[in-house]
Every structure is written in C-alpha cells, then in structure tokens.
Amino acid sequence: MTTLKNRLQEDLTAAIKSRDELRSSTLRLTLTAISKEEVSGTAARELSDDEVQKVIAREAKKRRESAEAFAQGGRAESAERERAEGEVLAEYLPKQLSDDELRAIVAEAVREAAAGGAEGPRAMGAVMKIVNPKVAGRAEGGRVAAEVKRLLAGG
Incomplete structure (x- = not known):
C-alpha cells in the first residue's frame, strides 16, 4: 500500500x-x-x-x-x-502556488517557448507543455491556462 x-x-x-x-x-x-x-x-x-x-x-x-x-x-x-x-x-495535497509564483513559472515557460519559435496565442500548447510538469498538483489547470493566455496576449 x-x-x-x-x-x-x-x-x-x-x-x-x-x-x-x-x-x-x-x-x-x-x-x-x-x-x-x-x-x-x-x-x-x-x-x-x-x-x-x-x-x-x-x-x-x-x-x-x-x-x-x-x-x-x-x-x-x-x-x-x-x-x-x-x-x-x-492537508494531503502539495501547497498550492501563489499567483506570483505561478506567474513567474508561466513567464519563464513563455520565454522558453518563444526561444523555440512559438509566439502569440498559437503558442498556448507549447507553453502548456512546458508549464504542466513544473506545476503538477500545485496549481489547478484552469488557473494555469488563464495565466498562460494572459501572458501570451501581452498582459
């Protein structure tokens, strides 16, 4: 067990x-x-x-x-x-990421994806592929996706 x-x-x-x-x-x-x-x-x-x-x-x-x-x-x-x-x-789950921590991880992933040639809203999949393993279990998917969209839209 x-x-x-x-x-x-x-x-x-x-x-x-x-x-x-x-x-x-x-x-x-x-x-x-x-x-x-x-x-x-x-x-x-x-x-x-x-x-x-x-x-x-x-x-x-x-x-x-x-x-x-x-x-x-x-x-x-x-x-x-x-x-x-x-x-x-x-109590049984990992501590959730704060908004600032999530924003930093997503911003880094956006830079990584941009270095790989992915830009704009179409880069969503590439960025999510980079972000998901880093935040696994520490941030809800909807929260992550919203932050990725916001940063890709230039927010």
Missing part, C-alpha cells in the same frame, strides 16, 4: 476514535474514490502516491465546485460543509 494511502487510513482511524464526524466522513469518501480508481480498468492495481494525490485533488475540486453551487443556490450551510471537507483534503 502506498504511504499516502496508509496515512489516509491511519488518519481515518484516528478521526473515528476522536469522533470527528467531518474528517472521518471526508476521508471515508476519499478512500472509496481511491478504491474505485484501483479496480477500474481491466485489472485491479495498486495506485502510486502520485495517482492517489490526483484522486485527492479531484475530490477537492469536486468540493470547491459543490460549495460554489450550494452558495449560488442559497444553501450556505451545505456550502460551508463542502468548504470544510475541501480544507481536510487540502
């Missing part, structure tokens, strides 16, 4: 013992998502820490989107619950 999955299971046990309902239900749902991922496909397999982290990130993104939907629908209590679950999951 991967070390991250082990940590999730140990934290779930601790949350259950301390009667922390929010934490235990969030970790239970996340471990279920990991298990589903392990058995999907043609053969059951053990997920690596990176793959487990991607599942956690996907779950955290679901919580953010649900919180927004609940807030827009006037269900503040449900939105708050989703945000709290997202915060629990954030």
Whole structure:
C-alpha cells in the first residue's frame, strides 16, 4: 500500500476514535474514490502516491465546485460543509502556488517557448507543455491556462 494511502487510513482511524464526524466522513469518501480508481480498468492495481494525490485533488475540486453551487443556490450551510471537507483534503495535497509564483513559472515557460519559435496565442500548447510538469498538483489547470493566455496576449 502506498504511504499516502496508509496515512489516509491511519488518519481515518484516528478521526473515528476522536469522533470527528467531518474528517472521518471526508476521508471515508476519499478512500472509496481511491478504491474505485484501483479496480477500474481491466485489472485491479495498486495506485502510486502520485495517482492517489490526483484522486485527492479531484475530490477537492469536486468540493470547491459543490460549495460554489450550494452558495449560488442559497444553501450556505451545505456550502460551508463542502468548504470544510475541501480544507481536510487540502492537508494531503502539495501547497498550492501563489499567483506570483505561478506567474513567474508561466513567464519563464513563455520565454522558453518563444526561444523555440512559438509566439502569440498559437503558442498556448507549447507553453502548456512546458508549464504542466513544473506545476503538477500545485496549481489547478484552469488557473494555469488563464495565466498562460494572459501572458501570451501581452498582459
């Protein structure tokens, strides 16, 4: 079993013992998502820490989107619950890049792509190819794409 999955299971046990309902239900749902991922496909397999982290990130993104939907629908209590679950999951993800850190990485990638002959909005793919490995798991794709578009447009 991967070390991250082990940590999730140990934290779930601790949350259950301390009667922390929010934490235990969030970790239970996340471990279920990991298990589903392990058995999907043609053969059951053990997920690596990176793959487990991607599942956690996907779950955290679901919580953010649900919180927004609940807030827009006037269900503040449900939105708050989703945000709290997202915060629990954030503890298992790498620290997110700040806007300044992301801007610096994207600016460097734009310079690299320009050196390779890619310019303007059509360079988006080339720049994203350079940026994605550098920010993997530390910045949401939409955030990265928006920053790349902004810099390629001369912003």
